[in-house]
Amino acid sequence: MRIGVFVCHCGTNIDGTVDSHQVAEEAKKFPHVVYATDYLYTCSEPGQQEIQQAVGEHDLDGVVVAACSPRMHENTFRRTIERAGLNRYMFEMANIREHCSWIGEDREANTHKAIELVRMAVAKVANHVHLHPSYFEVNKRVLVIGAGVAGMQAALDCADGGLDVVLVEKKSSIGGRMAQLDKTFPTVDCSICILGPKMVDVGQHEKIKLCTYSEIEDISGYVGNYTVNIRRKATYVDWGKCTGCGLCMEKCPSKKAYDYHNEGIADTTAINISFPQAIPKKATIDPEYCRQFTKGKCGVCAKVCPLGAIDYEMEDEIVAEEVGAIIVATGYGLLNMEELGEYGAGRYPDVITGIQYERFLNASGPTQGHVVRPSDGEEPKRVVFISCAGSRDASLDRPYCSNFCCMYIAKQAILTRDHIPDSEVYVFYMDTRSPSKGYEEFIRRAQEEYGVQYVRGRVSRIYPKGKRMVVRGADTLLGTQVEVETDLVVLATAATCAPEAEELAEKLRISYDEYGFYMESHPKLRPVETNTSGVFLAGACQGPKDIPAAVGQGSAAASKVLSLFSKDQLESDPQIAQVMELRCVGCLKCADTCPFQAIEEKELPDGRVVGHVIETVCQGCGLCTSICPSGAIQLQQCTDNQLIAEVEALCQAWRERSSG
Amino acid sequence: MAILDKLKDGVQRELEGLEFVIGWEQGYDPLHASPLFIRTPGDIDRLIWNPLCVHNLASYLPSLKGRRVGILLKGCDSRSVIQLLQEGLIKREEIVIFGIPCRGVVDLSKIKSRIDTSQMRAVSLMDDAVVIEIPQGREEIPLDDVLATKCLSCQYPTPLIYDHLAGEVLPPQRPTEVLYKEVEVIEELDVQDRLAHWERELDRCIRCYACRNACPLCVCQDYCAAESRNPRWLSQRAGVSEKVMWHIMHALHLAGRCTDCGECERACPMDIPIQRIRRKINKEIKELFGYEAGVNPEDTPPLYTFKVEEPTIQEREW
Ligand SMILES: Cc1cc2nc3c(=O)[nH]c(=O)nc-3n(C[C@H](O)[C@H](O)[C@H](O)COP(=O)(O)OP(=O)(O)OC[C@H]3O[C@@H](n4cnc5c(N)ncnc54)[C@H](O)[C@@H]3O)c2cc1C
Ligand code: SF4
Ligand code: SF4
Numbered sequence: 001m002r003i004g005v006f007v008c009h010c011g012t013n014i015d016g017t018v019d020s021h022q023v024a025e026e027a028k029k030f031p032h033v034v035y036a037t038d039y040l041y042t043c044s045e046p047g048q049q050e051i052q053q054a055v056g057e058h059d060l061d062g063v064v065v066a067a068c069s070p071r072m073h074e075n076t077f078r079r080t081i082e083r084a085g086l087n088r089y090m091f092e093m094a095n096i097r098e099h100c101s102w103i104g105e106d107r108e109a110n111t112h113k114a115i116e117l118v119r120m121a122v123a124k125v126a127n128h129v130h131l132h133p134s135y136f137e138v139n140k141r142v143l144v145i146g147a148g149v150a151g152m153q154a155a156l157d158c159a160d161g162g163l164d165v166v167l168v169e170k171k172s173s174i175g176g177r178m179a180q181l182d183k184t185f186p187t188v189d190c191s192i193c194i195l196g197p198k199m200v201d202v203g204q205h206e207k208i209k210l211c212t213y214s215e216i217e218d219i220s221g222y223v224g225n226y227t228v229n230i231r232r233k234a235t236y237v238d239w240g241k242c243t244g245c246g247l248c249m250e251k252c253p254s255k256k257a258y259d260y261h262n263e264g265i266a267d268t269t270a271i272n273i274s275f276p277q278a279i280p281k282k283a284t285i286d287p288e289y290c291r292q293f294t295k296g297k298c299g300v301c302a303k304v305c306p307l308g309a310i311d312y313e314m315e316d317e318i319v320a321e322e323v324g325a326i327i328v329a330t331g332y333g334l335l336n337m338e339e340l341g342e343y344g345a346g347r348y349p350d351v352i353t354g355i356q357y358e359r360f361l362n363a364s365g366p367t368q369g370h371v372v373r374p375s376d377g378e379e380p381k382r383v384v385f386i387s388c389a390g391s392r393d394a395s396l397d398r399p400y401c402s403n404f405c406c407m408y409i410a411k412q413a414i415l416t417r418d419h420i421p422d423s424e425v426y427v428f429y430m431d432t433r434s435p436s437k438g439y440e441e442f443i444r445r446a447q448e449e450y451g452v453q454y455v456r457g458r459v460s461r462i463y464p465k466g467k468r469m470v471v472r473g474a475d476t477l478l479g480t481q482v483e484v485e486t487d488l489v490v491l492a493t494a495a496t497c498a499p500e501a502e503e504l505a506e507k508l509r510i511s512y513d514e515y516g517f518y519m520e521s522h523p524k525l526r527p528v529e530t531n532t533s534g535v536f537l538a539g540a541c542q543g544p545k546d547i548p549a550a551v552g553q554g555s556a557a558a559s560k561v562l563s564l565f566s567k568d569q570l571e572s573d574p575q576i577a578q579v580m581e582l583r584c585v586g587c588l589k590c591a592d593t594c595p596f597q598a599i600e601e602k603e604l605p606d607g608r609v610v611g612h613v614i615e616t617v618c619q620g621c622g623l624c625t626s627i628c629p630s631g632a633i634q635l636q637q638c639t640d641n642q643l644i645a646e647v648e649a650l651c652q653a654w655r656e657r658s659s660g
Numbered sequence: 661m662a663i664l665d666k667l668k669d670g671v672q673r674e675l676e677g678l679e680f681v682i683g684w685e686q687g688y689d690p691l692h693a694s695p696l697f698i699r700t701p702g703d704i705d706r707l708i709w710n711p712l713c714v715h716n717l718a719s720y721l722p723s724l725k726g727r728r729v730g731i732l733l734k735g736c737d738s739r740s741v742i743q744l745l746q747e748g749l750i751k752r753e754e755i756v757i758f759g760i761p762c763r764g765v766v767d768l769s770k771i772k773s774r775i776d777t778s779q780m781r782a783v784s785l786m787d788d789a790v791v792i793e794i795p796q797g798r799e800e801i802p803l804d805d806v807l808a809t810k811c812l813s814c815q816y817p818t819p820l821i822y823d824h825l826a827g828e829v830l831p832p833q834r835p836t837e838v839l840y841k842e843v844e845v846i847e848e849l850d851v852q853d854r855l856a857h858w859e860r861e862l863d864r865c866i867r868c869y870a871c872r873n874a875c876p877l878c879v880c881q882d883y884c885a886a887e888s889r890n891p892r893w894l895s896q897r898a899g900v901s902e903k904v905m906w907h908i909m910h911a912l913h914l915a916g917r918c919t920d921c922g923e924c925e926r927a928c929p930m931d932i933p934i935q936r937i938r939r940k941i942n943k944e945i946k947e948l949f950g951y952e953a954g955v956n957p958e959d960t961p962p963l964y965t966f967k968v969e970e971p972t973i974q975e976r977e978w
């Protein structure tokens with residue numbers, strides 16, 4: 001084998017603490033190495049040209065680049081050597097930056113380590129074989145999970161781009177959180193007025209198939225060819241017949257059902273349409289409250305429905321859909337405020353959450369936009385907002401910022417002053433976060449134009465005093481204790497991951513962080529991709545974010561899908577596991593261990609059972625190879641033999657050194 | 661009815677539906693038992709049951725997958741069966757289990773280290789002693805002195821899985837603390853001494869692979885990675901490094917699976933205390949995953965699953 005080694009300085013990133021030139025000189029002595037050199041920026045155009053040239057001049061058949069993380073540039077250099085006529089898998093990167101120059105200052109020790117890393121990479125390439133990707137067909141349909149503003153945007157962009165979209169939403173209507181909001185910062189335009197038309201577009205788009213009141217049952221397959229089973233939950237109303245006239249709601253005798261859309265500040269009927277602008281505008285029965293279900297008799301809605309749409313016998317239905325890509329846009333949840341004992345949340349009726357307050361402010365909410373105190377229905381004259389209720393609080397194991405609360409508090413404070421001109425508004429805050437366009441000005445307006453009093457400090461306790469509440473806390477700017485008597489307390493409760501986010505992640509085989517938010521593939525460079533190819537993220541499911549950011553991600557995820565689908569066939573990575581059937585003992589431990597269900601049982605003509613890797617499903621993670629007791633399953637280009645060769649190379653270096 | 665009679669009775673009744681039943685018979689000398697394959701009612705008379713019935717017969721089962729057989733199991737042996745079931749290596753409906761509540765079996769090497777048995781004439785087994793007649797006279801050894809080490813800390817004297825139980829359920833009677841005693845002694849050595857200890861012990865290994873062949877869970881057998889040239893983990897070189905490597909391989913392939921049955925160590929012709937390595941790993945697995953192999957057929961061995969986060973490992977507490 002004729003191997004070339006190219007050592008990068010990365011400016012001073014590497015050469016600052018590693019003698020790159022010496023690394024190249026040492027590399028010349030390694031077995032198989034016929035050419036070695038160092039260069040200022042190997043990834044630059046001249047740097048790549050040098051590699052191409054050397055391949056020709058020195059008749060190389062394997063290349064090692066000692067530079068940064070393969071995550072960054074492995075593909076860059078693969079393409080380089082392919083242009084030079086080599087098989088692109090005859091390549092290996094030695095990471096002498098993240099693994100070496102950046103982590104120590106001792107130049108001699110670093111140089112030594114870099115030499116060893118290169119030595120190992122050379123030993124590995126010497127055992128490389130030519131690999132060739134195979135190609136498979138793509139099903140150009142896309143599944144979007146979650147129809148909040150991010151999911152809707154993604155669905156619309158995909159559909160406008162000509163793709164068939166299946167949009168699955170847990171609730172009976174699309175819209176997500178934004179459909180609950182009154183106005184939106186920083187322009188204070190009516191939320192449903194800007195969302196409504198988008199909802200209609202989604203509902204009417206001929207390329208979008210809506211599955212509301214539905215959840216993902218399971219997902220199998222791989223990029224380009226997923227099979228998704230969708231559970232369409234029983235609504236007990238035949239939506240084919242229901243026109244959304246609402247007669248049933250008027251007559252339903254069970255009027256104390258929990259109103260999810262209004263966050264429990266009002267009740268609804270057991271059969272209901274969640275809000276007037278709902279899409280689809282269809283009724284559902286909540287069996288927890290419906291008398292037909294709880295008492296076994298009622299049937300009022302069935303009698304009044306002019307179209308005979310009511311069906312108490314309805315059952316959940318599982319529908320299978322075939323898609324080629326998936327966009328996850330399941331949004332966020334809100335911290336159960338009862339976790340915030342010190343604020344008396346859940347105990348005192350006049351301590352409410354921001355989203356509940358949003359419903360009080362909303363003209364289509366249960367109070368028609370009149371802000372009232374839940375305890376006695378009177379108009380509050382003083383309202384206290386508390387930011388970071390459960391966010392940025394390491395003691396609650398939630399050190400992160402919920403991103404949009406500072407801004408919506410300012411919005412709600414302004415709206416309060418608008419609705420009740422003689423009111424006083426206080427905001428207890430840790431610090432205000434307003435980095436986007438127009439945001440800082442918006443908070444200033446709240447303070448300067450609307451006279452909202454911002455008190456910097458944490459609230460330690462809230463307790464009732466007569467009909468009012470007392471908020472006690474520190475003013476850290478003045479260094480004093482403050483006590484404010486108030487009629488209403490609004491908590492900006494922390495944004496959490498969506499309910500059951502982890503379960504969905506397991507089905508999708510994507511990773512999530514310790515709080516349940518989904519992990520992007522790279523925090524800067526691949527913000528809407530996941531590490532499972534074909535699965536993309538949009539909106540607050542990846543981390544709390546406001547509407548503009550969520551919409552932006554919806555479009556971004558759609559553009560990723562459109563570019564993925566711009567090809568008719570996809571290439572499958574050949575660096576996957578492969579079973580040597582001769583060695584396999586058929587124990588199928590590999591199948592148990594594979595996190596992607598990529599291994600199936602296969603019967604050979606002689607009746608022997610062996611493991612078999614499904615090429616397109618395998619992600620090349622290598623877990624199976626570590627569990628296979630007989631060494632029968634091997635990861636291509638990272639085989640046991642290659643690992644042994646790398647260790648051998650290290651030991652060889654050690655032997656040479658110790659023998660002087 | 662004595663245990664042996666109950667066993668014979670049970671085998672008699674089940675034999676017709678089975679290809680054979682595996683038990684023990686008297687071996688080539690008074691101190692050895694041998695595995696017995698009962699194919700006809702006439703074979704039943706040869707069946708024995710006593711503290712010399714050391715073999716874990718479950719080792720035969722993986723190779724018998726697909727055939728209907730019966731098997732006699734002690735408490736410890738039953739854990740091998742459970743482990744094999746968990747791993748899908750055998751099928752429950754294909755085997756009939758005759759369970760035996762067991763008070764312990766002897767470790768022949770412990771006897772041999774006390775007396776020269778090469779010219780022994782007879783052996784009789786009392787409740788609490790082994791009596792061996794040798795030319796010099798009659799040697800009576802207290803049973804507890806020659807019981808297998810695993811028996812001295814046995815927590816599962818009654819099989820955990822069976823179709824027929826010969827006798828009453830026997831509650832555990834041995835202390836648990838002694839289980840990891842010898843492991844702890846080695847843990848206390850510093851790294852150099854520990855390496856020296858194992859190099860000394862393992863240098864005796866002749867790589868006959870008897871330990872592997874005896875292990876009920878070593879399913880690869882002839883396909884063992886130790887003998888493979890591709891991948892080539894081990895060479896045929898006779899140095900201690902290759903021997904140590906073999907034992908690392910063996911032990912790691914049993915991590916989270918080994919039920920501490922002791923067959924490996926019993927089979928070793930060089931008297932190498934390899935069960936200690938298994939115990940050390942079993943101890944780690946217990947501490948890490950709260951898992952004990954071969955106890956519950958519904959469990960999955962911790963290393964045979966993939967979880968994004970292990971519930972028992974606090975990865976993020978730094
Ligand atoms: C009180 C309050 C006021 C706010 N005010 C503003 C504001 O003025 N301006 C602003 O920019 N932002 C505001 N926000 C933030 C705003 O709500 C979010 O930015 C926005 O809703 C994020 O959209 P999304 O589509 O990512 O998530 P969501 O709106 O949460 O939508 C997610 C959707 O996915 C569905 N879903 C969840 N799980 C599943 C599942 N497993 N299967 C199927 N469907 C599922 C949900 O039912 C939901 O419909 C406010 C937030 C709060 C709490
Ligand atoms: S783990 Fe290895 S031996 Fe067992 S089935 Fe898989 S490839 Fe075959
Ligand atoms: S490398 Fe093995 S464990 Fe990983 S995805 Fe492929 S088959 Fe599954």
Ligand code: SF4
Nearest residue numbers: 875918921922923924
């Ligand atoms: S490794 Fe030894 S003690 Fe463990 S199961 Fe195998 S034979 Fe028994």
Ligand code: SF4
Nearest residue numbers: 865866868869871928
């Ligand atoms: S049985 Fe003993 S000698 Fe043989 S390979 Fe095992 S440890 Fe070595």
